[in-house]
Amino acid sequence: MRLANTFLTRLRGLMFTSRLAPGAGLLLRPCQGIHTFWMFFPIDAIFLDRELRIVRLVENLRPFRLTSPHTAASSVLELESGTISRFRLNPGDQLEIGN
Numbered sequence: 001m002r003l004a005n006t007f008l009t010r011l012r013g014l015m016f017t018s019r020l021a022p023g024a025g026l027l028l029r030p031c032q033g034i035h036t037f038w039m040f041f042p043i044d045a046i047f048l049d050r051e052l053r054i055v056r057l058v059e060n061l062r063p064f065r066l067t068s069p070h071t072a073a074s075s076v077l078e079l080e081s082g083t084i085s086r087f088r089l090n091p092g093d094q095l096e097i098g099n
Contacts, residue, residue: 004028025079033069042081047073052095
């Protein structure tokens with residue numbers, strides 16, 4: 001998993017990436033909303049609070065889309081489309097992110 005925690009790394013995000021490798025993701029911190037401009041594949045987005053509890057889920061966000069900001073979120077985890085349903089994630093679930 002990659003961490004995007006500077007203005008430039010958050011701005012670039014996954015733009016111009018051809019695909020996410022299975023199990024790979026991008027954690028944008030701080031972040032309350034995302035876009036998929038200049039991305040070429042759909043993603044799942046998991047909005048997390050400071051304790052890594054899920055506060056919002058967006059499945060199959062297609063390229064060239066924009067989410068509304070979620071004020072309770074402090075970070076967003078971008079993952080391969082289908083991850084949310086595969087792991088049966090729900091708002092309120094607590095994530096543990098390892099290295």
